[in-house]
Amino acid sequence: MSARTVLSSDDIDRAVTRIAHEILEANTALQKSGTKNLVILGIPTRGVLLAERIAAVIARTEPDADISNILGRLDITMYRDDLASNPTRNVTETSIPAQGIEDKVVVLVDDVLFSGRTIRAALDALNDYGRPRAVRLAVLVDRGHRELPIRADFVGKNLPTAREERIRVQLAEADGQNSVVIES
């Protein structure tokens, strides 16, 4: 097995910062306000960590922003389409900010965009919590090989990969270091 690092710790930081600014810009364009009516939901496990980092950048940029009312997490286990064939997964907590998602702009955050099935599940899950004005998708890595008509609005890095290769995203909070590695 060979492994090569494609994003370093600094690369990840830059990508997160850029995504945060793009989210703010897009939201301003849409809603005339940096953080008004914005909800950022991380998809477990590493999507949650990335969402927290993005929120931290936003907090620095927009000191008035109420992060606790923006940041949340969305567990999609119960909406997966592969439960019958995959071993039981752990269900984790879902927390939606107090403002809810009704008529809000919701940004879903995940680490890697691959088949698109996770995001399909997330859209279904979101549907059961309300009707957002718009849903956006932010990912650290887009590695291609989509199986559904889904695309990301904010991408840290596009990484062309072979289908059998494995992308490993490591974040300090969970893995003790920051890197994105391709294993083949």
Next chain:
Amino acid sequence: MSANYVLKNATLADGSIADIAITGEKITAIGKSLEGSEVIDCSGLIALPGFVDLHTHLREPGFEQSETVLTGTQAAALGGFTAVHAMANTSPVADTAGVVEQVSSLGREAGYADVYPIGAVTVGLEGKQMAELGAMANSKAKVRVFSDDGKCVHDPLIMRRALEYVKAFDGVIAQHAQEPRLTEGAQMNEGAVSAELGLTGWPAVAEESIIARDVLLAEHVDSRIHVCHLSTAGSVEIVRWAKARGIKVTAEVTPHHLLLTDELVRSYDAVYKVNPPLRTQADVLALREALIDGTIDIIATDHAPHPIEAKDCEWPAAAFGMLGLETAAAIAQQVLIESGASSWERLAQVLSYNPAAIAGDQDSGQPIAVGAYANIALIDPKAVVVVSSESASKSNNSPYVGMTLPGRVKHTVYRGYFTVRDGNLAKVGKH
């Protein structure tokens, strides 16, 4: 006259080796270098008197889907038995001379073993009114053993009267000791396992209290009493006490109570559901000890066939009972011989002489001797057999399937006729 058969170099229960010559229905010579028209090499085989089962359910008349006199005696032959006593809980109940004579004649027609009908003690096994015991005794079936087995003669007055009455023709009451109120809805031995499994318990005292009462009644009226299927250590103690006191009590134990325990019920597999229930390991050990020291007189199978649907269901809905004829000798060998605790002589006593003596059988259960009927079981003691689900019985509710047991019945000679030869059942019975 030349012998029909010579069983060459058979080992007798006492360990001696001899030839046994059979002519017609009888043993005509025992000795060395005997000759006959057919000589069968029996070296390495133990020759024992044909086994006598004092407790068999042949199910006919009435429950022919489970067993018939023919299939039941075929299973008996495969187990080395040459006589069985057929319990009375048929339909109609064997509580009249007519029914017992019918069973008796079905036995003769089958020709695989002597069939001695047991008469019911009370009409319809209902425990209320004494059946016509005298009529059954005086019938062609010459009934001497009476039992309501399956049910207990629980009314103490009826029991007393029956014990007294059968003295007129040297009969014996075989009691199924089960206090009915203490066993209402009971499903398994009451103990640590029943507490866990949530199955209604069957306390040992329900058996012991009846045995205690009955030995005292037998003493009081100076009659014989036979206790069916002892299953608890406490029952052994009571019988031991009664015998020491001189009470004319005899006792039996089943093969399954010598081998299996209530731990098996954890599977909820109804093949282990039996009356009386499987007890604990301590009970099993007490029963074995009592069998060896003579407190318990006999092994009787309580062979109780049931159709598949009576066992292939939830535990409380299932019927009580298990097969036993084909595996009884192997379990006796395991308990008495393989354990090193006893002898083939004792095995012959508990499976042949003693049951015949209790029932007063004249033709069966006699020592292998010149002039006796040629009822002989030839056992290969070295064989090791995995019990198969195939059985001569019409039913297949054997709890031993898959178990490895010692010994194999190689030949069974019933009144000079090979009902089993080389382990194979004769296609037709003796006629």
Next chain:
Amino acid sequence: MTHIKNLLSAGDVDRDFAIHLLDVAEGMSDVNDREIKKLPTLRGKTVVNLFFEDSTRTRISFELAAKRLSADVINFSAKGSSVSKGESLKDTAQTLEAMGADAVVIRHHASGAANVLAHSGWIQGAIVNAGDGTHEHPTQALLDAFTMRKRIHGNASSGKGLDGVKVAITGDVLHSRVARSNLLLLNTLGAEVHFVAPPTLLPANPANFNATLHYSLDQVIDIEKPDVVMMLRVQTERMTASYFPSEREYARIWGLNSDRLVRLKDTALVMHPGPMNRGLEIDAVSADSPRSTVLEQVANGVSVRMAVLFTLLSGERA
């Protein structure tokens, strides 16, 4: 953590798996608070509620749990087809198998019926024991544990067991499937179990019960100071079978009443699996007091059963 195919006994689950189930149930309870109380998880699966014994509460709890997970639910009430009469368990099971049941939730008057169904080979689907005779009722034990954990640890209950929690289960232990399942699960989760009952309603040989046995509820309350008092329902058929002289005497000696309630320690919980005989094993003051978790138990029952169905029906089928 050992995964299981069927849930037949509370003893089937090891500690890690029990805690996993309770954690999943936490997630499920969030769903029950949402406006749209439905998850698509078991869409296309068929869950059969096979009830040989009436129990509207348990049946609707399982029904709601399955429906909230989008499974198709069939209620098969086979009451009356008992001992060797009518349709046998085997025929019923084979019918359900032919219809393609993915899970069978079985309630039966015979102890061991769920085991027989699971091990007979009649049926391939997952089997959930919803109460078998006087044997077990494992989902009741799970919902009781869930309720205790939630009350004791609040929002921080995820990942936790019930270590050191002292539970006094009071009443007809002998015939109680709730008591048996609770004993096993509470032991697994580290709790300490005390059984309190008249001697006639305790097993004659409790050698395999890892619990302390008591005859006096007063002594248990005053000396053991339990964290949880769980009152068991007294079945009407016991009242006529000489297990105790009269309902009045039972209530006086083994019932939870306001006198006993005030002697419980401040944090103690009062539990009852329902339905209650008010005035017999529990009086109205106790049943309706803030300590009582009776209604939470009902609500938590749905979450726990969702967790059980989800866990058994997702992942690889053996």
